[in-house]
Amino acid sequence: MLSFNGSNSYFIPNVHKNSVGTKNLNEVVKDDFTFSVRVKPNWSRCGQNHHDSLGVISLNGMDLGIFLRKDEQGNYNINAEFWVDQKSPKVKLVQLVSGADFELDEWLNISLVFKKNKSMTLICNSSMNRISFEDDLVDYGSAWLWIGCANNRWNVDGALWRNYIGKIKRIGVFNKALSKKEINKFFENYETKDNETTYPFFITTKFRRTRYKIFDESYTGNHLCKNIYNTDGRNLMF
Amino acid sequence: MAKKKVRTNYDNPIYVDMEKKLNDIGPGMCLAKWTQVTLQLQTGHNHSCHHPRTHKISENEIKRNPSALHNTRYKKQRRREMLTGKRPVECDYCWGVEDTSDRFSDRVFKSAESWSKPHFEQITTSDWREDINPRYVEVAFSNACNFKCSYCAPAFSTTWMQEIERHGAYPTTDKFNSLEHNKAENKMPILQKEHNPYTEAFWKWWPDLYRDLHTFRITGGEPLLSNDTFKVLDYIIDEPNPNRNLNLAINSNLGIPDNLVDKMIEKLKRIEDEERVKEMVIFTSVDTWGEQSEYIRNGLEFNRFWDNVNKVMSSLDRVVLTFMSTYNALSVPNYQKLIHGIYDLKESYASPDRYWNSATFLDSSYLRYPTHQTVQVLPDIWNQEILRQAQLLDFLAVPEFASDNIGYSDIEIQKVKRIYDWKTADWEGKEQQVKVQRYNFGKYFKEHDKRRGTDFCSTFPELEEFYKQCLEIRL
Secondary structure (H helix, E strand, O other): OEEEEOOOOEEEOOOOOOOOOOOOHHHHOOOOEEEEEEEEEOHHHOOOOOOOOEEEEEEOOOOEEEEEEEOOOOOEEEEEEEEEEOOOOOEEEEEEEOOOOOOOOOOEEEEEEEEOOOEEEEEEOOEEEEEEOOOEEOOOOOOOEEEOOOOOOOOOOHHHOOOOEEEEEEEEEEOOOOOHHHHHHHHHHOOHHHHHHHOEEEEEOOOOEOOOEEOOOOOOOOOEEEOOEOOOOOEOOO | OOOOOOOOOOOOHHHHHHHHHHHHHOOOOOOHHHHEEEEEOOOOEEEOOOOOOOEEOOHHHHHHOHHHHOOOHHHHHHHHHHHOOOOOHHHHHHHHHHHHOOOOOHHHHHHHOOOOHHHHHHHHOOOOOOOOOOOEEEEEOOOOOOOEEOOOOHHHOHHHHHHHHHHOOOOOOOOOOOHHHHHHOOOOOOOOOOOOHHHHHHHHHHHHHHHHOOEEEEEOOOHHHOHHHHHHHHHHHHOOOOOOOOEEEEEOOOOOOHHHHHHHHHHHHHHHHOOOOOEEEEEEEOOOOHHHHHHHEEOOOHHHHHHHHHHHHHHOOOOEEEEEEEEOHHHHHHHHHHHHHHHHHHHHHOOOOOOOOOOEEEEEEEOOOOHHHOHHHOOHHHHHHHHHHHHHHHHOEOOOOOOOOOOEOHHHHHHHHHHHHHHHOOOOOHHHHHHHHHHHHHHHHHHHHHHHOOOHHHHOHHHHHHHHHHHHOOO
């Protein structure tokens, strides 16, 4: 399990520095993909404004991912946010609210499923909300995948960080639009042999770790890196 | 002539600059011909850079001039070629790289080393006949060795020599470790107990050589079985005005009797405490974990070896230990255990007092010869395992190579990734080559088990089926 206090985060860069991965993030985002996380947010720290909403899992830039936000009525929501590439306007932000009912101290199984040129689906526990669209997503080829924030790149304004506060105890990123059945299996009883059909990019269920990395159980070599800034204030990519 | 390079932004300006300076002298210029030497005193051979073949040192020359251990007449001719715009044929490894790719060849890297670069002017303005003291010296005093590693040879191991003299070459198609080759190349080792004119010349030269040394590395054989190794250490200890810029390195299999390990530690401790050198590194060797490593390196007792590793690291506060791992086909099934073991050492012995940023290093180099034991012989199903080992190293990596970070560096990761790249590379004729290599794999280890009383199948159950298939191959 990972605990987030609002200042720590993890990432996987768009390309593998040592070329030991069998799949790069910049390939994953060009096709169908699924993000799945089991989370228990500290909702009391989740705000209404963009800067105090919480990023759970995100591709940075024109952020795409799963975010948590309080609405004007004081309800807590699980959102999907992403940007599509179109003619006019050039890009468009799309927000999808899960609409799920949940207890504030409940562990939540959340998935974001993207089917290229077809749909984006946000699933929370047993509730699902889908939006269909045929446009492409904006190019996320140079984005990093962040866990625990929207974007902690060194040169990004703090208002865009959206650091998560709470716990995460299962993470899966797949190069496939997983079915409901596959998603349930991931959360309940995922086995290594399932890698053959889910095309994983990164998985952690056991959170085997060093001081700096979380082991990638998908065996594609995409270990999750702890976000560390060097003495110049830049993110250490390793 | 060297091909014009297509340069990228990634080119290190140090190498760009060095290549230009070298090419201004001539397309074959390389400072290593002056600044570096490997001396194989047990056979009376040397080479400057590991790419050209070794050549015989003249006994007559060293009688008059002991520095002719390095400054041989033969080598001076090659230097002359370099200074007069020619490319010595023996350096064809670099010419191959330069003529077929945009990469820098090793002549650029070696010339840019801190033991070469400062001497550029002195060398390029000198006469080719002049003697020079090398700055980077590797020396093997003797081939005495209590191990007979499966891929080693009689020229580097007395126990191998005894086996070959008793049983002859192995029944592979290339007659592995036949002494005929050594005889033809005039490389029959001089026994340690016999008078060795090359060692005698070395000690005459040493007081002068020592003062100029940047790096001195003692190899073998097993260096701790040679009195000359301890003589070097005593010299450094007793020298009133030691060369404190010296980088001292000693190879050892750390499988020799305890009293010799203790003797080495005691002397290195004095050198360390009295700051008589700039840095000290011990190079040791192991190619995988446990019983399988004992099979590969015949003579190794793994647990005792690991105890000695811990003894060295706990006794010497500043010394760095590098594991030279000759990654071969038999390394593959359990190399991940070695990766974990060395990571544990990095954690246990990390200290900012160490000479280098990490207490230990894993230097994984793939075996090229004998071809029957390289990773190429293994079926492709093992490719994934090699990649997973590179991924494991990456998982255990440091974010930045600094003494307060503990884990593997990019270089340690890349060296295993390179093995995967080589294993998965394809070339014309590979299939037929591998068939012959597998045939030899079967022949070699069948004979190995017979001669040495080992049991391949019980030691490597993961490879039993493959081994049996190799035994069935008919050429």
